[in-house]
Amino acid sequence: MIVEIGHFALVLALTVALIQSALPFWGARARDERLMDVGQPAAVAQLALVAGAFLALAHAYVVSDFSVENVYLNSHSAKPLLYRISGVWGNHEGSMLLWVLILALFGAAVAVFGTNLPRALKANVLAVQGAIAVAFLLFIVLTSNPFQRLAPAPAEGLGLNPILQDPALAFHPPFLYAGYVGFSIAFAFAVAALIEGRVDAAWARWVRPWTLAAWMMLTLGIAMGSWWAYYELGWGGWWFWDPVENASFMPWLAGTALLHSAVVMEKRDALKVWTVLLAILTFSLSLMGAFLVRSGVLSSVHAFAVDPARGVFILGILVVFIGGALALFAARMGELRQGGLFAPISREGSLVVNNLLLTTACATVLVGTLYPLGLEALTGDKISVGPPYFNMTFGPLMLPLLVALPFGPLLAWKRGDLAAAAQRLWLAAAVALVATVAVYAIAYRGPWLAPLGIALGVWVMAGSLVELASRIKLGQASLPDAWRRLKGMPRAGHGTTMAHFGVGMMVVGIVATSAYQSERILVMNPGDRAGIAGFTLTFKGAAPQRGPNYREEVGLFEVERGGRAVTSLVPSKRLYDAPRQTTTEAGIHASWRGDLYAVLGDEQVNAAGGYAVRLYFNPLVRMIWIGALVMFLGGLLSVTDRRLRIGAPRRTRVRPSPVPAE
Amino acid sequence: MTLHSCRAAVRLLVLPFMLLVSATVLAVQPDEVLSDPVLEARARELSAELRCVVCQNQSIDDSNAPLARDLRLLLRERLVAGDSDEAVKRFLVERYGTFVLLKPPFDGRTVLLWLTPLLVLGGAAVLVIRQLGRARALPRDASRELTRDEEERLRRLLAQDDGQPSPARESSTDP
Numbered sequence: 001m002i003v004e005i006g007h008f009a010l011v012l013a014l015t016v017a018l019i020q021s022a023l024p025f026w027g028a029r030a031r032d033e034r035l036m037d038v039g040q041p042a043a044v045a046q047l048a049l050v051a052g053a054f055l056a057l058a059h060a061y062v063v064s065d066f067s068v069e070n071v072y073l074n075s076h077s078a079k080p081l082l083y084r085i086s087g088v089w090g091n092h093e094g095s096m097l098l099w100v101l102i103l104a105l106f107g108a109a110v111a112v113f114g115t116n117l118p119r120a121l122k123a124n125v126l127a128v129q130g131a132i133a134v135a136f137l138l139f140i141v142l143t144s145n146p147f148q149r150l151a152p153a154p155a156e157g158l159g160l161n162p163i164l165q166d167p168a169l170a171f172h173p174p175f176l177y178a179g180y181v182g183f184s185i186a187f188a189f190a191v192a193a194l195i196e197g198r199v200d201a202a203w204a205r206w207v208r209p210w211t212l213a214a215w216m217m218l219t220l221g222i223a224m225g226s227w228w229a230y231y232e233l234g235w236g237g238w239w240f241w242d243p244v245e246n247a248s249f250m251p252w253l254a255g256t257a258l259l260h261s262a263v264v265m266e267k268r269d270a271l272k273v274w275t276v277l278l279a280i281l282t283f284s285l286s287l288m289g290a291f292l293v294r295s296g297v298l299s300s301v302h303a304f305a306v307d308p309a310r311g312v313f314i315l316g317i318l319v320v321f322i323g324g325a326l327a328l329f330a331a332r333m334g335e336l337r338q339g340g341l342f343a344p345i346s347r348e349g350s351l352v353v354n355n356l357l358l359t360t361a362c363a364t365v366l367v368g369t370l371y372p373l374g375l376e377a378l379t380g381d382k383i384s385v386g387p388p389y390f391n392m393t394f395g396p397l398m399l400p401l402l403v404a405l406p407f408g409p410l411l412a413w414k415r416g417d418l419a420a421a422a423q424r425l426w427l428a429a430a431v432a433l434v435a436t437v438a439v440y441a442i443a444y445r446g447p448w449l450a451p452l453g454i455a456l457g458v459w460v461m462a463g464s465l466v467e468l469a470s471r472i473k474l475g476q477a478s479l480p481d482a483w484r485r486l487k488g489m490p491r492a493g494h495g496t497t498m499a500h501f502g503v504g505m506m507v508v509g510i511v512a513t514s515a516y517q518s519e520r521i522l523v524m525n526p527g528d529r530a531g532i533a534g535f536t537l538t539f540k541g542a543a544p545q546r547g548p549n550y551r552e553e554v555g556l557f558e559v560e561r562g563g564r565a566v567t568s569l570v571p572s573k574r575l576y577d578a579p580r581q582t583t584t585e586a587g588i589h590a591s592w593r594g595d596l597y598a599v600l601g602d603e604q605v606n607a608a609g610g611y612a613v614r615l616y617f618n619p620l621v622r623m624i625w626i627g628a629l630v631m632f633l634g635g636l637l638s639v640t641d642r643r644l645r646i647g648a649p650r651r652t653r654v655r656p657s658p659v660p661a662e
Numbered sequence: 663m664t665l666h667s668c669r670a671a672v673r674l675l676v677l678p679f680m681l682l683v684s685a686t687v688l689a690v691q692p693d694e695v696l697s698d699p700v701l702e703a704r705a706r707e708l709s710a711e712l713r714c715v716v717c718q719n720q721s722i723d724d725s726n727a728p729l730a731r732d733l734r735l736l737l738r739e740r741l742v743a744g745d746s747d748e749a750v751k752r753f754l755v756e757r758y759g760t761f762v763l764l765k766p767p768f769d770g771r772t773v774l775l776w777l778t779p780l781l782v783l784g785g786a787a788v789l790v791i792r793q794l795g796r797a798r799a800l801p802r803d804a805s806r807e808l809t810r811d812e813e814e815r816l817r818r819l820l821a822q823d824d825g826q827p828s829p830a831r832e833s834s835t836d837p
Contacts, residue, residue: 237724240719240720241719242718242719243719344794352790356783356786356787356790357783359782359786360779360782360783360786361779363778363779363782364778364779364782367774367775367778368775368778371772371774371775375771375772379771381760381771382759382760382761383760383761383763383766383771383772384713384719384760384761384762384763384764384766385764385766385775386711386713386719386721386764386765387710387721387764388710388711388764388765389764389765389766389775392765393776393778393779396779397779397783414814521690521691521692521695522692522695523692523693601691601692602691612691612692613692
């Protein structure tokens with residue numbers, strides 16, 4: 001019964017979405033306020049209905065109602081509760097439902113929190129949101145119904161893919177989707193502005209917090225996926241330039257560019273046309289990711305390739321929304337008045353450089369991902385574009401970006417002084433130089449360029465602190481005065497510093513672990529000792545164990561360093577009951593120097609109780625994810641600042657009193 | 663050669679948009695490792711650039727598929743026999759086609775692929791520079807520009823010496 005109610009709510013949500021997409025839009029055209037105001041209750045009602053449908057499906061999962069085909073295919077009664085819940089989005093149908101749930105959540109948030117939006121703009125934004133919801137709800141109802149019943153109902157489910165039964169992966173999709181779908185708000189704002197033919201700085205101020213929120217979620221979502229890959233896959237890798245990874249990385253790159261160009265638009269009324277285009281492109285890349293992954297076009301052997309109808313449907317959505325938005329953009333582009341002139345050396349100029357490089361990087365990832373498909377379609381030739389290509393092209397594009405990064409925030413708007421900025425950055429340069437020398441001294445092996453790479457990360461970290469120091473006039477003014485300025489600074493300022501610092505941390509982690517990873521592959525018999533990166537590991541043997549829904553073989557390694565016991569590692573190999581698949585759980589010991597990482601391999605036939613073993617030491621690898629987390633927190637600081645400002649209506653105030661710290 | 667041994671098969675059931683790689687483990691087995699560390703390092707570097715042709719975007723260094731193991735053993739044989747890295751790659755390309763190379767060679771078919779970063783960056787830079795130049799050359803709308811300049815000066819006076827303009831000015835454009 002609950003399942004049927006869920007299904008009904010979903011169809012009802014589709015109807016409401018139709019209303020939401022049509023009436024407010026019509027109202028904005030006809031200047032009818034009553035019609036425009038329909039958007040708000042419609043968006044809230046849609047959230048309630050989609051949430052009802054989602055909860056109904058979740059309920060079926062929690063109580064293991066195997067009369068629902070989706071639950072039968074993807075769940076099992078022996079699964080822990082957490083994975084019964086995450087199983088809801090661990091499959092195509094359920095993940096689409098999560099997608100529209102997040103879409104409805106964002107739509108309702110605009111309806112409820114966007115109290116100071118102009119009526120017509122809000123109506124159009126909600127209408128565009130509604131139209132996207134119509135497309136995806138139709139897609140679910142017609143091709144991917146999660147509420148399909150089975151008769152007779154099976155007694156037991158097939159189970160969730162074991163590699164999804166992991167805490168990081170359980171929460172990876174919701175964050176990722178919040179990122180993708182969050183960009184739909186920027187898209188809706190862009191289309192609404194184009195419909196009205198008016199884009200101004202206020203528009204950018206409304207768009208920024210939504211873009212920032214989406215970007216934060218996407219950052220965290222990608223980082224979680226990468227973290228999972230690191231500890232689950234068993235060879236210490238954390239990024240593979242896989243097409244599916246690229247599909248999430250492209251919107252992130254475009255979204256990062258959008259975040260920066262929107263700043264220029266908000267503060268200086270410049271880069272309007274570009275910002276609007278970028279808002280459209282960012283969401284288009286999110287949609288394209290959906291198409292690439294779900295249509296099976298990436299490969300014949302790929303996720304959800306089962307049903308080509310779905311691929312064609314998503315392609316249709318893609319064509320309508322991207323094509324429609326771009327056509328609208330082309331038609332209205334000329335009407336967008338460009339304002340805010342600036343010199344090449346200025347804050348605006350530096351943000352243009354940021355956008356140039358991020359966009360090029362995004363285009364490179366896009367072409368690299370699609371090139372083999374295109375070439376095969378056109379000529380029949382099969383080529384591979386793999387990690388070596390992306391490392392060779394992406395790296396050099398990030399290099400100038402990272403070198404230039406600390407300069408940006410130190411340049412003034414309109415016309416900046418590069419020499420003065422460079423002067424202020426001497427300390428950062430000195431710290432980076434010290435880091436280079438130190439790395440050369442400590443790590444005598446490894447690529448000769450690696451210390452410079454680490455120095456680059458240190459440069460970005462130190463540069464962001466220098467910028468903070470110069471903002472609060474540390475060293476120039478008295479300490480209490482600097483402290484007062486620090487406290488008076490808007491949160492967005494701290495957010496920028498923090499996010500940039502996170503970028504630097506990430507660079508250090510990436511370079512250190514790529515250049516200085518040590519690895520040992522060997523057979524160890526019980527009692528054998530092996531050394532790596534100053535640690536000595538003694539293999540104590542392996543024993544079988546029983547988990548809630550798997551059996552595992554657990555190896556035990558005692559770890560010593562300098563004759564003292566440090567820890568013990570317990571890597572394991574699991575065999576899940578349903579479906580019968582194996583996973584590996586690496587044994588990881590984290591220290592400030594880096595991770596000691598042990599993987600248990602196959603039992604050796606000849607040796608007495610011997611196992612193939614892989615040992616790694618990954619220096620500073622955690623900086624990658626800590627850096628991503630710091631970036632997320634920077635975004636969080638910034639977005640809370642925005643919300644405060646957005647929340648207070650300022651229509652009547654022409655000029656605010658200057659903030660003392662600025 | 664079964665697909666089940668590489669991560670592609672596992673993905674069939676896996677969520678979209680995720681970092682999808684299965685839990686295969688120990689691609690390079692201990693018995694494959696060459697005793698000469700220099701040769702072994704070359705082998706590892708080479709195998710990271712060669713695709714496991716039955717897998718989904720996975721190098722033979724990472725893959726657990728039997729074919730990948732065969733290729734790893736084969737390339738080590740060639741290296742021990744004294745082949746150069748290039749010779750080993752040529753040998754494999756003759757057998758499996760360019761598909762086996764994760765770094766596609768620069769040729770007529772891939773010219774666009776390799777030049778994409780340069781073309782996009784160059785093209786965009788030219789656009790930006792032209793736009794900046796045009797903005798300067800544009801005959802200005804005198805009254806509007808004057809007001810803007812005045813506003814700008816006013817904001818500069820209001821903001822303190824680091825030149826940060828206060829952002830709330832645009833609020834006046836609200837309807």
